[in-house]
Amino acid sequence: LEELADEYAGRMTIAKLDVDQNGEVAAKYGIMAIPNLIIFKNGQPLSQIVGYKPKAELKRALDAALG
Template sequence: MPTQAVTDASFQSDVLEADKPVLVDFWAEWCGPCKMIAPALEEISDELGEQVTIAKMDIMENPDVPGNMGVQGIPYLVLFKNGQKVAEMKGAAPKSQLKSWIEGQL
């Protein structure tokens, strides 16, 4: 299951009202560490797609949600369950660490 692009306009329905947990990756085109973890997140999306939706939000194209959430640095991963922020991770990490962190929150 490929990662899903989320925008300021779709955040409410795609993330807050989703019927399963959603991990949002706040990223930008110019962010090297964001590009480093992108393939890992795609693989995790394939492996855990039944349990969690992996979504990506470009903070340059969608400034409202990251601004409201106080996103200071990227990559910034936030896991939402039932419309609530339940966990966050700042910075890049290896795939194994990302996956075990996500699984530990589900």
Template sequence: MAHVTEVTMANFNSLLDEELPVLVDFWAPWCGPCRTLSPIVDEVAGELEGKLKVAKCNVDENQDLAMKYGVMSIPTLVMLKGGQEIARTVGAMPKAKLLAELESHL
């Protein structure tokens, strides 16, 4: 299984310097749709390893990052490339839909 980075304010800026696009999953442990989407994101991380970095950001522990990216609902997936947002999805979705959304930006 691919490595999924736990995001904090301390390590977030290093993600912005990645050559590969970075998918950040904004979630919380109490969020039902987040718990549904989380294993799908983990599977996608494995399938797209080498094409995409995946990180997860607990919004309860990292409220500043959630505010910086305007996360109003969770789960929110934000794709960054070169430090800039290139795609965003909100809500749980099937794996096939997530893969299609991501692959259009790789």
């Protein structure tokens, strides 16, 4: 995730959230398993990826979100 944050710097913000420390946020977005990536656009969830995925698959999802 850190690599992707560097690669997409200036085009999107990538952040991590500790679900143990932020249970309300996890509940709000239905996070039941980790890792869990939620892609937001204009403040709204656009897509969600649950479980480990290869970097290439994550990049495809991020690129799609950028349009």
